[in-house]
Amino acid sequence: MTTTAPPKGTPERRTAPRPKQQRSGGGYVLTVAMLAVLAYFLLPLFWLLVSSTKTTGDLFSTFGLWFGGEFNLFDNIGRTLTEQDGVFVRWLGNTLLYAVTAAGGGALLAALGGYGFAKYRFKGNRAMFMLVLGALMVPATALAIPTYLVFSEIGLANTPWAIILPSLAHPFGLYLMRIYTESAVPDTMIEAARIDGAGEMRIFFQVTLRLLAPGFATVLLFTLVQTWNNYFLPLIMLNDPDLYPITVGLAQWQAQAAASGGASGDLVPLVVTGALLSILPLIVAFLFLQRYWQTGLAAGSVKQ
């Protein structure tokens, strides 16, 4: 395979960088206004960080937006991880399992399908693609109860499959991979590979998948976050606390803490620290993989 230039088709890179404009007085006003906006968006996260360093007593008695007398973070973490025989660790593990399987499988299905829809002409191509697009509008939560009914009918409710399988079908992922394939994989490259005698599957796995990597990573990331954050589906599918993902587990702790009011104030630091621990991996992934978020959202909005 020769002669094909690497594609430069990602939506982001299509335009030249903006010329920097002169910063004027208005610029400073704008900067200050935006920093105020930023403060609002970071406030709850800052509160969470501060609160998870406090003892139960300090949590109730000291000002919420600043550190208390004692630095109790590691003690809180220890208690969170060991409460109820380490059920929190189990929830975290479940979330990881569900999210990684669903994201890996979902992204692969989306990549295969998107490539199929983008690069092959066959009967029903358009109709089936429109069907998938139509499903974009079907709200996930309105689907959850019907999905539960089906799963309980076939005896798969209250198993990990009940969380993983529904998360594999990701219409937005397919849509994204289709438009990404169109811009990133030149037809000439596929034809050249065919001339070289490569089979269709081999072309996909050895030639095009590499070109699709940024789009693939985007879909992977979105599915990962969606499954990680999923609450409604596991809430209705699972009865067994040992199968809960972190969201359902935390919500249950929070409900217990709220129901018994001040009496079980001891549970509150666990909820707070648990919340912090559960979002850290996502925030880290998010900061390091920013480029992919932006690509995905850009592709979704620009190429309507």
Next chain:
Amino acid sequence: MATTTSETQAPGARPGTARGRESKRYAAAGYAFIAPFMIVFTAMILVPLAYAAYTSLFREQIIGGSVFVGFENYSRAFTDPQLLEGIGRVALFFLIQVPIMLAVALFIALALDSGLMRLSKFVRIGVFMPYAVPSVVAALMWGFLYGPDFGPFAQLAEMIGAAAPDFLASNVMLGSLANIVFWEFTGYNMVILYAALRSVPTELYEAAAVDGAGPWRTAWSIKIPSLRPALMLCMVFSIIGSFQLFNEPKLLQALAPNVIDNAYTPNLYAYNLAFVGQEYNYAAAVSFILGLVIFVGSYLFMYLSTRRSRS
């Protein structure tokens, strides 16, 4: 799967006219590529929808089990005051929350794109960050922040000797929920709009600058009109999100059980019908209606907005 394409031909001898026959030969491979997705899609989306539609036509009875009742569940739903009230509530939520959220998201995106401000990368990341936070955790944090016990707002009010604001009272609850959703999704919408702004061809700005347009004029006359498709996408996502509101009210319900009842939003109602009342058939009908409302709403919105832009 067509894995036998070993005939060799000179690269030059592959004219475009052969494409039609060519592509037909590879159709089988095309089906093979889309098959895994389409199977899962059918099993996980189409089958549940069809099954829900079917189930919603029955009623569970103590004597006689499942009985076919036609559209009885639907006629019940359309006159169910609890469901209608819930739909009205999320519609109100949509009408108030979404315009504010999109306006702020648009403003931030324009500010970031203007090149006038410092620290823009930092602001962009910070504003988008809440999107990575699960809605359960978001609702949980704001629930504590709103709280009368050790919420900082109550503490501040106490410090200056004022009465602690009750963010969980029935008359402000919808606003408190709107704030949580605003916090979660403004950054997401902002990034969509910002990405769309970055793809506006630079020549347009250069032309505007030559014509003497300042940054505000450029924003109003060039940037906002070119954001139309992106704004539409945000709007459709917001319709979907608002009408299926569930996680935030479900979490706050633990803090204010008297304010958020079991039918506060249609989704909460469907959930409680199914899992508290065991009325699966009726819950399926309610889910179906809710899905239909969202589906029709999104399509209607897209239809109307594309039609208006043509005329």
